[in-house]
Amino acid sequence: MDSHITLTGSYEDRPGGSRGWPGLMPVDVEDLGFDENPWAWADYADDETQRRVDVSGANVTAVLVTLDAARWLPATLTALANLDTRPTRLIAIDNKSTDATPTLLDEACRDGLLDAVYQGNRTLGFGAAVKAALHSDTANLQEDADTIGFRAVSVHDTRWLWLLHDDAVPAPDALYQLLAHVTIDPSIDLTGPKLLLPRQRHGGQPISEVGVSISGTGRRELELDADEIDQGQRDEPQERLGVSTCGMLVRAAVWEQLDGLDPAVPVFRDGVEFGWRAHLNGYSVVTTPSAQVTHRQVGRAGLRPRGLTGGRPGKVDRLLGMLVVAGHAPRRLLPLVWLRLVWSCLLRAVGYLIGKVPGRALDEMLALGSFVAHPGRLVQLRKRTAAIEPMPGTREVVESLRPRWWSGLRVGIDALTGAASERYRSLAGDSDVATLDELTGDDFSSATDDRPKNIWLNPIALAMAVAVVASFVAARGLIGRGSLVGPALLPAHDSVLSMWRTVVAAIPGAPSQVTPPWEALAALGSTATFGQPEWFTTLLLCGVVPLTLLAAYPLARRVINDRRVRLWACGTYALLPVLLGGTNQGRLVLSVVAIGLPLLVMAARALVLRRTRTPEAWRGAWGAGVVLIALVAFEPSMIMFAVLVGILGAVALRRSPRKIGRIGIALGVPLVVLLPWWPSLISAPGRLFVGPDSAVDGTAEAPQAWQLLLGREVGPGLPPLWVGAVIFGVIWLVALLGLARRPARRAVLTAWAAALVGLGMAVALSKLVVSVPPAGTDVRPWVGSYLLLGFGALIIAGGLGLDGFSADMKERSFSWLQPGTVFAGIAVCLVSLGGAVWWVLAGANGPIERSRLDAIPPYVMNAMKSDAQPRLLAIDLTDGSARYAVLADDQARLGDADRGFTFGGSVPAREQVDDLVVRLVAGTADSDINPQLSNLGIGYVWVTGADQDVKARIDNTPGLGTASGNERGIVWKLEPPVTRAVLVNGPARAPVGPSPTSVPAAAEPRQLQIGESADVRWHADLDGKPLAGVAEGWQQVFTVPPGGGTVTYVLPSIMPWLLPAQGLVLLVAAVLAAPAIRRPEVRDPAKTARRAATLSELA
């Protein structure tokens, strides 16, 4: 291109490109005679701008395709009439419009604007219509040899085809600019103008398209920002994969050679598909931004329902995008490309569902359905593309013009970070909404005081940052490899798959029980933490303070105006989980409750306060339901609390049926999602009062009521008495002051009522000993969750009551009250700060620890995972008592306590292990120990902490092999070796492997002891023939007939069927609870386009 020739023309309204401005400013000010006339530069005129390229040699046939365009066609025709460079021939084809379009075209023809008007068909796509028009026009002109018709002569002839939409308004110099560009640069074979959207009433003109590409998922890649206003920033011509057919200028020979637009892509993506083929054939596709066309995009706006775009242009666009990508995919990559397209469709549909844009999700699914159900179009398109023999290097060019494979990811991340940023700004108090004072330029605007100057230096942002750093410091002893273990925490599973397997597996020996739902939620959380259950556990326990702070702040921001009080309330509340020993004891439940309660209160608040009738109004109810699912799953008794509050709320809101309905939703969601669990709770009501893996808790002494009211005696790992007493005492004091200040405020009274109910529940539950399934273990409920609820409510009561107190003080005349208030406030904050300091300095100092779980020698662990599947009896004598566990497979893992560990619901097995441990460590050395251990599938005994006497006693036990071990413990292997499943034939016991396993033939029936708890649900068969179960002892036994074959035994579970249904309901509830996509162009692009078209009409 000649750089001395600019393409600026006579179109004076071009943004950023007015001819009154020179292209470059003079560099040497001396040369300007600056001293004489400082404004002399204003008179500087560039003669170059006046130079016009001679385009008279170009023969251009313009084809206008119309369909039901009476609303927009007049503007188009007027613009065509105003072209300063007219096409050689301007013809139109109408696809059987039913409005005034034919009349308008006829008038234009009569007026000489159009050279001819042809009749098309409504089923014709844009490309087909152009072809039909050209065909008809050629036929008409056959007789006149002198008439310039449309015939290709050579590749480099000067005949051009200009394609026009009926909703496009070309600038007067649009054609000139296009022709000038291709004249200056003869290598260009295909070009297109800069497409603009209609001008907004008080704004600039948004760019619609300047060339186009397509991603691997079929996404339209415009390389433009949303609503990007044209300021001349895109005015450099660029090589692109394609250009829109609206205003496309294509060399006639190229059109002929490529046989026009592909019929498989009748609209929308036809331009990029054509450009793709052009590239492969070695042609050059370049944009001409100096040419401008205003494009109303009525097809995308859905304003042409009779056209091929139909009523769902989004679906058509998506479908054609996928077709183009799949149509041009290399043969060997086609399956992968196909799968990627399907996957992206599903992903986007889910994304739109989550964003509550069901229409767009439906578009995606319809497009996917059509894409999958009608492969014929793809086959036809691929046939045509397969016929292309790409010029050397053109594939690389095409690839360079297409977005990279991660572009979709980038777009997704951009969207998510944008949404997160928006949320953060909202949370941090930054708002796009200006106050009236600011708009009127009031110097004393009240809004400026409270608005942060830098949202990253917002107090909550700083508090969060400090909390995160403090969490790392506090958890310094827990950082490393291994698993977190504590008095209430079993080590996490090795993999999330193992966790999911546990979730769906039935509990042997407990037909009325299913795996508690908290484990499914933990598995879900572990899946979210990159499939690492240990990361999830660590995050919940070590990151509980910042997470709680994050959850509590939005609530506090809504209900407490004073920033200082708000920060105190949030900070103190966030410290409660550690002050109540949650982290040190490994209480996942406390983390979940601490994070969930503020979210629940916020959702409940929205449930009550939102008045609009839009679907958003129900978000609170769904949100409360979703939060309740987590809370009830981890702390089931919360359902009683929720029902109580729900009933009271329903009574209070009895005049608002809609709100009562919302309460019904909030309570109904957990009831429905947790439906499979309710029978388990009804059959074992003790489980209602305890949290996850409570069977490991035991029955400690009940704490005194006064201790509970000071947050004491809820297990080990608490702060020193004086620290706890001072902090919780101050919380009581602040709450009482808040009540004294605002004794009639409903919110304060409600918070106090919640606090007293929560603390009352804590005192009451601490007195109970409940029987926990599946084995009926006696457990004293841990009441930390209710203490947290109680103290959290007291904090809120205090915060609400004292909110605005400092402002009141400012208004009073100065007395001792003001300094007293300041000192009291500082003291209160220092106390909370003291709690934080204890937390950071003492750290997660146990009993929680990170263990490598390597006490058991590797060879024993390997044996436990072998086909023999022997169990291990581990006995720890270090503290004078004998603590024991029966380990199997991969040791005890998170959730195993709620599944009865290795013996499931079998109480006899458990009692027998008790008995055996007594006899082993006592050294009774009786001859029944070995057979009983073998019967329980225990093949190894591991002892640690034993002195020589105890070692000798255990060693005396007949049938225990030679002891071996290391400094961690001693291992005895039973003789003969034990397998979990055995085939018993009289005195002979033959080991068998796990199911399915082959058994040899025998002379008489035998018994198969599978080494798992007896359960009526067990099913076994021998080569498909069911085996009869036998009631014998603790374990499941089947009678095996004399014949040999393959035995299969299985404990069927209904959870694989129920879990997806639960997940679906949860997903729906979560989607309905999630905030919707707010950006209108994403929510409903057709509506946005329609608004643009309508505005332009009004304008």
Next chain:
Amino acid sequence: MSDLGVRGLTLRGRRATALCVVLTVVFLLLAAGTVLGSQAPALHANSVPQVGRTTMICTTSAPPRGEPTGKTEIWAVAVREGTDRPGVLTGSSLLSPKPAGIKVTEQGKGAQLRRVDSPVVLAGDGAMATAGSAVIVGEATEGPEAGLKAAPCMAPGTSHWFSGLGVSEDDRTDLILSNPDDAQAEVDLRFYGRSGRVPVPGSPGVVIEAHKSRTVSLDTGLQAEGPISVAIQASQGRVTAVAKRTQSDQLKPAGVDWQVPSASPNRVVVIPGVPGDDGRRQLAVTNPNNSRATVAVQVLGLQGPYAPTGAASVDVPAEGTATVNLEAGLAGEAASIKLNSDVPVTGAVISSSRRSGAGTDLAAQSAAPPLTGAGVSALATTNMADSELMISNCGEDDAQISFEVFSYNGVTLRTADMVLGANSTATRRLNSPDPSYVVVKVPDGSSVVGSVVLTQPDRDVAGLATIPLGSPDVASRAPAIRPDYSAGQ
């Protein structure tokens, strides 16, 4: 949220009302929480361990060929445990499964087997598994094994310790190893001499066939001077071990006894039942460690603890055995000996009777573990000898104990309670009609040991034997147990 509309109340009134209400509720909460008792976990009624079959072996051996056999009896009882579980205590020969003619089917009763000439296995089933106790006692009036010998029947095990065994012509020891199980056992013997370990060819890998006994004579092929200690460690199976001690003085018999294994080495061990007369009392201390042991010797006398004159401290070389005479320190007093060491040791006392005009006899007292629950001797009184119950409290606190003497029909013959001071010993002469057995009940957590001392004051040989009390209900010595899935992490 709006304010609650309460008519007729000023702000001050509202404030007072609200504060009164919440404080009242808090007070009620505190009161209710304090007054209401907390639930306790249900106690599991069936908490008695269901111990299976236990066995013990009453070891004996025939005297040298041509010598008088004397008489040997087995006394077996089943103490009353208070459970309703049925059970049976039966005897059979170790060498063959045929019944040995001794059977106890009721708790509280006992049975005797006379004329025993080979090891007998006593098997306790059901309730008898933790209630059975037996003693073997033998008497010879002439020949090289003239004297009184007695020992409790022992449960098989994998580790046994013997201190101060004789390995000379005048002080012979036969180690009798018995294997009651169906599989062969293999044991290694380690010898600890006066100046350290004594290598003995062939001592590792001694095989004892199933249901067989094997005698290992220590006076052949053992190049060591003075008393020697032996550690027996089974590398396969389990055995019972008893040492038959036979002493002579210038070819005249000087006593015989069965020495039972000592308790495993520990920093504190107690040797109960050292009889009270002027005879020789030789303390042997075994130090199996690689470092030298300094052992403080304490006599738990009738008046309390004291250090014996000239034997207050014993230095024992690494992996060696040391002996010291206690008769001067004991001054004829019956007592128990408590050893406090800086490293784990074990020990035994070899006592000799002394009575003018009568031959001497030998009695071995081995270190014993404290009793748990109840200590039993299946022989309390016998027509063979006079009996004396000797009980020592080696703990640092007083212990309230009681003992009962039962006839073999289960009738209580004598009951007595006593408070035993810390580190002291008490004796009670037993004179109930024979046959009888004694049960001593000791408090949980106490450190009480005891024995029955048999003496023959009017025979040609001043027969002397001690029978340490044993706790048949070993299950009760188990510590508190509880499931805890942190075990094994």
